[in-house]
Amino acid sequence: MTSDRIVIEGLRAQTVIGVYDWERCLRQELVFDLCLATDIRPAAASDDIGLTLDYKTLSDRIIEFTESTDHQLIETLAEQVAALLQTEFRVRWLSLKLSKPGALPRASNVAVYIERGDPAGPHG
Numbered sequence: 358m359t360s361d362r363i364v365i366e367g368l369r370a371q372t373v374i375g376v377y378d379w380e381r382c383l384r385q386e387l388v389f390d391l392c393l394a395t396d397i398r399p400a401a402a403s404d405d406i407g408l409t410l411d412y413k414t415l416s417d418r419i420i421e422f423t424e425s426t427d428h429q430l431i432e433t434l435a436e437q438v439a440a441l442l443q444t445e446f447r448v449r450w451l452s453l454k455l456s457k458p459g460a461l462p463r464a465s466n467v468a469v470y471i472e473r474g475d476p477a478g479p480h481g
C-alpha cells in the first residue's frame with residue numbers, strides 16, 4: 358500500500374441539476390475536486406501511461422457522464438460519479454468534492470464531500 362494520489366481540481370461540467378422548477382430547464386455549472394488513490398510506481402518506473410490512471414481519459418468520462426444526467430440533488434450525482442470511478446477505472450479509494458457555486462446568492466460555494474473505498478486496499 359502507498360499513499361500515492363492523483364489529484365484533479367476544478368473540473369467543470371454543465372448539467373441540469375436542482376430541486377426547484379426553474380432549475381429544471383437550464384444547465385448549471387458544477388465543479389469536481391478529486392483525489393484518487395493509485396500506486397504511481399509502476400508508471401514512474403516505465404514512463405508508461407498504460408500503468409497509471411490517465412487523468413485526461415478519466416476527466417473526459419466524468420464530464421461526459423455528468424452532462425448526460427438530470428438529477429435534483431448534488432448528493433445523487435456525487436454518488437454516481439464515485440461509483441463510476443470505482444467500477445470503470447478500478448479506483449480503490451477516492452475523495453470527491455462536488456461544488457455548485459451558483460446555488461446560493463449569499464455564499465461563494467456549496468458542496469458535498471465524500472470518501473469511498475478502502476484506503477488500505479492492496480493495490481494503492
Ligand SMILES: Nc1nc2c(c(=O)[nH]1)N=C([C@H](O)[C@@H](O)CO)CN2
Pocket residue numbers: 374375376377380429430431432457459460461
Ligand atoms: N443538500 C442539498 N440541499 C439542497 C440541494 C442539494 O442538491 N443538496 N439543492 C438545492 C437547490 O437545487 C439549490 O441548489 C438551488 O439554489 C437546495 N438545497
